Amino acid sequence: MDDLDSIKPIFFEECGEQLTELERALACLENGEAGHDTVNAAFRAVHSIKGGAGSFGMTELVRFAHVFETALDLLRSGKIEASPAVLRVFLFATDILSDLTGAEQGGPSVDKQRSLECSKALESLSEISATVKAESEELITQVTTEEDIPDGFTPVPFVFDEDVSDKLAALVSDEGFEIFSETPDSAGSAAGHSLQADSPLDSVTVEAGYEKAAEKNSSVSSTSVKSSVALPASIRVDVDRIDRVMDLVGELVIGQSALREAFDNSNAKHQDEAGSSALTDAMNEIEQLSRDIQDAVMAVRAQPLKTVFQRMQRVVRETSLIAHKNVHLIIEGEDTEVDRTLIERLTDPLTHMLRNAIDHGIESEEKRIAAGKSPGGTITLSAAHRSGRIVIIIKDDGGGIDRRRVRAIAEKKGIISSDAVLTDSDIDNLIFSPGFSTSETITDLSGRGVGMDVVKQAIQDLGGRVSIQSETGKGSGFILSLPLTLAVMDGMLVTVSGQILILPVSCILETMILDRKSIFHAVDNVPLMCVRGNFIPLIEIGSALGFSSDHICGSEKVVLIVEDDNGKMTALVADSIDGQMQIVIKTIEKNYRPIYCVSAATILGSGQVALILDVPAVTATTEKSGNSSWLKDNNALSEKFAAE
Incomplete structure (x- = not known):
């Protein structure tokens, strides 16, 4: 393995981070946060992927990233606006960029037709920008030509008098004024006159200037100067190594428990108060150190839910387009930290639940207006620590669960008997039954009876549970309760x-x-x-x-x-x-x-x-x-x- 192959995993890890940053920036633009920093962040993300891919000879990834980067530069320079149509193209490009990165890691090959379509869409943005620029220049030319000047006006040429500075000097001198400085005729003469330098400016000149500044501010120590420019130190560590440390911490806890039990048994037999006191203090200190080590490792494993929650913006956007509904996602508590293992396994359950909320929970625009609601629906995705657990809530303002219909479908499918006595909560939980679906037709979103039962099983596999709160006409809330750690x-x-x-x-x-x-x-x-x-x-x-x-x-x-x-x-x-x-x-x-x-x-x-x-x-x-x-x-x- 050569040096480049050895650092490829680091590059792919950075690609994942850059893609996450790209999606975050595009989500901000979609929400109207079209700040210059946001656009720059998106541009930098694509540029970084392009640069790294070039080092490894990933030709196709470099080519596509270059086209994407060029289109983003149009947005950065103000030549195009962040309209919904433009953002859809950028999101499409983000998908292709992610697929190309995955293919380089040995994943599925990218559909060349989709990649080509996306490249053409990105290039069309450049053509639109060029057309707008040409039309603008033509318009400027038209309104400034002599033929377009209204009758009664005579064009007067503008003549710049090169001797005007000399005349001004003579005039002010006659009036008793003195010129303190004058504008040089070129940048080169300016440098020669002001600095009196015999050679071009270079790093030595800069260092000399720094030394002079230091002499004037001698009270500032060299230590404080160095610390002010120091960047936060960080290293990349393989996740498996952290997991190994966590396993060792677990064994340490078990060993500590065994030691405590042996000590307690020994202490009960031998009543040596002096020795017992010293050993007790030592045991307590070991237990505290063990807990501190555990907390430190858990802090390393902890990650904010932001990375998962930001992906859900896209899920809601794409599902809304398919369902022909206007749905807005509100995110709360995205900085809540949980164990990394939970982060990795939450994406699929949350995706299923949000798609279900849009397809089955949020009503059509016509029904919402008839019910006195706003035309667009709202889904709130929130997270918080509660009673030593992480609680994630997916709440919509839709029509709620139609319990009569749910029960009728469950009886028809043989999930329950017709004479079964069920509470509202029991009926709500029927939607988690395998094969259960309220859709009469199979679509891209529903109808196959696969989804909510998978969600429940996935959450249970994480040591969690799912509960439902629903009110007819006002919406439903799905509550996921998970342990903060699995260790x-x-x-x-x-x-x-x-x-x-x-x-x-x-x-x-x-x-x-x-x-x-x-x-x-x-x-x-x-x-x-x-x-x-x-x-x-x-x-x-x-x-x-x-x-x-x-x-x-x-x-x-x-x-x-x-x-x-x-x-x-x-x-x-x-x-x-x-x-x-x-x-x-x-x-x-x-x-x-x-x-x-x-x-x-x-x-x-x-x-x-x-x-x-x-x-x-x-x-x-x-x-x-x-x-x-x-x-x-x-x-x-x-x-x-x-x-x-």
Whole structure:
């Protein structure tokens, strides 16, 4: 491998960044932010790709980038305007540029016909600019010719008197004035007169000038001068290396837990207060350093959602054109940071959901006007940190979910029976059923029954969940709740019927001893717990997981008050709380299979496998909905991890 081949990956990585910057700039232009800096950013992005591609001999990429760059230069110089038609050509060109870059990396070859069409469209912008310029020059010529001067006027030639400066000097001298300076007749004489230089200006002259300036400002130290021009230092690191460091941090956390458990056991046997105190301090320091390392690595892995959200502008624009609807996308919280792994896997689900919102959620212009709404629809894409998770909301101002129609289609397709008793939430969730579609005809956007079920599965694979809020005539909101990281988290250890389980600390509001006097039963016999005057559902974790009554023992139990993404509180009952610790998240699906009410697993310091509860799934259960095979799954998974 030669030197150029070794740096190709860096070039392609930079291409991705430049393409992202190009799309961002074009999105700004589309929103009316036609600043000079924005146009320059787009031009620089294409120019950088062209320059790098030239170094590697990527002829086709260089050729197309040059044509694209030339068209952008017309916009930069003000020869064409950023009209919708022009921006559509630029966005088309961005697609081709991205495809050409991908092809150079071994991806699919680019459709030559599409590439040629795009090149012609870009070149036509140059022709339009040339035509406008020619017409302007012709117009100027026409209005300044002698034949066009109205009758009664006589053209007078303008004569420049070269001796006017001499006459002026004589005049002011006679009046008692003195000329302090005069304009030289050429730039060369100006340099010779003012600087009295015998040679052309060069770097030495500049350095001398800098030294003189330094002498006049001797109070400024050399250190401050250097720091003022220093650029932020950064390096490019392969993602796999960062992932490797994160894996090692996970092993460090497990090892630290094992060390803590061994220390606690040893300390219980040997009551050496002096030595115990020193070891305790050392252990606490190690734990803090471990957490600091984890936070530092997580900060490196974290990325803002901006890169994904900006792509969605284009998805909305293109889908709106296909659907013949006017839809505006509002983005909020794009600077919210999440783990890089989530960023990479969010693009497809968000694309599906936005296309669905435009096709099924936003009404046609005629229906919106008839309903008293604005002709154009609005979709809001927002993100925020909430209860230790990342919450992404896709909300539209369309007509909402037609639940009667959804139910009728579900019955027709055999998804539900005609006598099934469903709540509004149950009906809304039918749209996530495989093969479900409300479209009667197959189009480029819908009708194949593929989409929302894929979205739900993708979000669940990330340890997240999807919920729906819809109101007829006002629109729908899809709420995605995802973990901030897929690596390490703080967990609360509890014991339920002899099993150690873990709840994410981020969803726990408070803990308390269960007071039987505070338990009440609603009309439907659902147990409620009164907490400071508020009645909230009470669920025994063991019952929800399907443990038999023989496994549930002990009258003095503990309660954990948890909160879901919508702020709803639930009281979960466990036998005891065994402490809080950092845990390394292990995916269940890759090691075993999905387990009821369980989101992941971890390895404790003792080597024992503990399951991490899916708290929202637990809070959605009743005592009758438990799964009796849960203990069997727990034991099987423990054997699986032990074998590895």
